[in-house]
Amino acid sequence: MERADAKPISLEELNKLREVAERARKNVIRMLFYDQSIHVGSSLSSIEILTTLVFKYQRMAESHLDRDWLILSKGHAAPALYAVLAEKGVIKESELWKIQSIDGVLQGHPETFIPGVDMSTGSLGQGLSFGLGVAKGIKMSGRNGRVFVIMGDGEQDEGQVWESFTQKVARELDNILVFIELNGFQLDGDVESIKPKAFLQAVWRDAGWNTLSCDGHDFASIVAAIEEAQKARAPTVIFASTLRGKGFKPIENSKYQRSSPDDARKFLINA
Amino acid sequence: MMQGSFSSMREAMGKELARLGELHQDLLVLTADVGDSTRASYFREKYPERYFNVGIAEQHLVDFAAGLAAAGKKPVVVNFAMFLMRAWEQMRNTVARMNLDVKFFATHSGYSDSGDGSSHQSLEDIALTRVLPNFAVVVPADPIELVKALPEILAHRGPVYMRTGRDYSPPITAGLEYEFKLGKAQVLREGDDVSIVGAGVVLWDALLAAEELRKMGVGATVINVSTVKPMDEALIEYYARKTGRIVTVEEHSVIGGIGSAVSEVIVKRYPVPMRFVGASTFGRSAKSQRELLDYYGINSSSIVKAAMEVVG
Numbered sequence: 257m258e259r260a261d262a263k264p265i266s267l268e269e270l271n272k273l274r275e276v277a278e279r280a281r282k283n284v285i286r287m288l289f290y291d292q293s294i295h296v297g298s299s300l301s302s303i304e305i306l307t308t309l310v311f312k313y314q315r316m317a318e319s320h321l322d323r324d325w326l327i328l329s330k331g332h333a334a335p336a337l338y339a340v341l342a343e344k345g346v347i348k349e350s351e352l353w354k355i356q357s358i359d360g361v362l363q364g365h366p367e368t369f370i371p372g373v374d375m376s377t378g379s380l381g382q383g384l385s386f387g388l389g390v391a392k393g394i395k396m397s398g399r400n401g402r403v404f405v406i407m408g409d410g411e412q413d414e415g416q417v418w419e420s421f422t423q424k425v426a427r428e429l430d431n432i433l434v435f436i437e438l439n440g441f442q443l444d445g446d447v448e449s450i451k452p453k454a455f456l457q458a459v460w461r462d463a464g465w466n467t468l469s470c471d472g473h474d475f476a477s478i479v480a481a482i483e484e485a486q487k488a489r490a491p492t493v494i495f496a497s498t499l500r501g502k503g504f505k506p507i508e509n510s511k512y513q514r515s516s517p518d519d520a521r522k523f524l525i526n527a
Numbered sequence: 528m529m530q531g532s533f534s535s536m537r538e539a540m541g542k543e544l545a546r547l548g549e550l551h552q553d554l555l556v557l558t559a560d561v562g563d564s565t566r567a568s569y570f571r572e573k574y575p576e577r578y579f580n581v582g583i584a585e586q587h588l589v590d591f592a593a594g595l596a597a598a599g600k601k602p603v604v605v606n607f608a609m610f611l612m613r614a615w616e617q618m619r620n621t622v623a624r625m626n627l628d629v630k631f632f633a634t635h636s637g638y639s640d641s642g643d644g645s646s647h648q649s650l651e652d653i654a655l656t657r658v659l660p661n662f663a664v665v666v667p668a669d670p671i672e673l674v675k676a677l678p679e680i681l682a683h684r685g686p687v688y689m690r691t692g693r694d695y696s697p698p699i700t701a702g703l704e705y706e707f708k709l710g711k712a713q714v715l716r717e718g719d720d721v722s723i724v725g726a727g728v729v730l731w732d733a734l735l736a737a738e739e740l741r742k743m744g745v746g747a748t749v750i751n752v753s754t755v756k757p758m759d760e761a762l763i764e765y766y767a768r769k770t771g772r773i774v775t776v777e778e779h780s781v782i783g784g785i786g787s788a789v790s791e792v793i794v795k796r797y798p799v800p801m802r803f804v805g806a807s808t809f810g811r812s813a814k815s816q817r818e819l820l821d822y823y824g825i826n827s828s829s830i831v832k833a834a835m836e837v838v839g
Contacts, residue, residue: 385586390594392591392598393598
């Protein structure tokens with residue numbers, strides 16, 4: 257007989273996550289009114305994954321060794337992180353409208369002086385190394401904290417990513433969960449024409465990682481993958497198919513990071 | 528002064544680190560496959576569970592250490608100076624930016640990896656690390672000072688870059704009684720006419736030069752600025768006023784290194800004429816570090832010449 261709690265997510269919970277993500281998505285697009293240089297496309301690619309981690313899985317605790325760390329290695333998606341943290345009440349919503357302002361808290365890329373930010377990022381390829389260090393430090397102290405790392409597919413170009421996931425220590429950790437978003441674009445164009453990534457999953461698997469896939473915009477799919485990762489008790493990487501600019505038609509599934517405030521206004525009125 | 532015997536910096540570093548592992552239970556030693564060459568291996572032998580060889584992967588080395596520091600550990604990254612610079616951006620963007628408690632013990636600096644040639648010789652690392660906010664930069668004169676410095680460096684909270692050589696190490700501070708403090712310089716010898724300021728093994732040549740100068744009737748003060756950053760500004764100013772002239776000497780590029788750091792203090796507090804002895808280009812292979820120091824004119828005769836120029 258199936259247990260009542262066997263379903264990883266209830267309809268009620270699903271709807272709640274959807275509402276949070278929808279508000280966060282609109283707030284990222286709204287940030288375009290206040291700063292036209294933010295990376296909207298990359299941010300919208302990450303909204304559902306961030307929402308799931310922050311609202312369903314991330315455990316808080318007094319000690320930094322017993323709580324869960326969230327590392328946005330693709331730091332240019334900072335607006336998504338800020339918008340989700342604002343939904344959580346960690347960041348004041350009014351701060352969102354001061355993004356990248358000299359008198360605001362929210363920087364163009366994450367900094368640890370921003371509430372809810374666990375690693376200063378912005379330079380690609382560094383989040384996993386740091387995350388592995390934190391995860392190992394937690395294990396060495398016999399504590400329970402976990403580490404979530406979010407990377408992009410373009411970010412996989414960095415040699416440091418290879419340096420980190422091939423380390424022997426990485427294969428011994430069961431308290432690290434990595435998301436690699438496959439939105440198919442990097443700064444100058446599509447991933448396929450610059451550095452194809454079709455081989456990635458096989459490489460990570462052969463290096464000893466538990467590899468899973470999900471639809472990075474579908475909560476049920478994200479949750480199912482995380483649940484499976486937890487059962488595996490092994491370092492896990494989830495390859496998440498996403499769309500750059502997801503939900504914002506003027507730039508969806510394109511290399512474009514941003515659109516005009518006018519486009520954003522029209523979109524938000526009709527949305 | 529100038530007693531004792533020549534010894535090895537990396538040996539002293541490796542042994543002391545292994546000794547200090549007992550006092551600091553959170554102390555971890557990390558390296559990128561140069562454990563034996565750097566003598567980090569002495570720590571590995573005593574504490575294998577607290578030792579990490581991450582493979583030939585310096586960028587990962589630095590950020591992995593940063594993560595361990597964020598989780599409350601005390602990581603010491605041990606590597607060749609030159610190859611740590613490969614991860615300079617990680618030192619900047621993760622360690623310095625987050626002001627994490629990571630120590631960098633860089634061996635084989637300057638010309639000390641004499642045989643391997645210019646790819647392995649590090650003449651830029653002081654410039655590159657002292658420019659990083661939150662970083663302290665330490666260049667011990669010899670193994671005796673290194674042993675004094677290590678507990679102080681480990682007790683300091685925040686990133687520290689410590690630069691040492693390989694095996695050539697003259698006994699510069701032997702017989703001197705002083706407490707090592709970050710930000711404190713030492714006067715190795717007093718004289719009224721010129722101050723010779725430097726750090727590391729080249730202080731040996733500074734002391735030889737001072738002896739030469741004495742014979743020529745010129746009194747030289749020799750100052751050991753083993754903490755290049757924070758620099759002992761008050762002491763530098765005092766001797767600038769006292770002697771009116773400064774010669775700096777370093778086993779490093781004269782651009783951005785110790786000479787530059789001293790001149791930054793001097794122009795701000797008490798400008799005096801200066802001369803700079805140091806490297807101006809890449810090194811090359813040789814049979815010994817001593818050969819290279821002489822080949823590139825980073826030695827006592829160059830210091831004497833610079834001092835006479837500035838004394839005029």
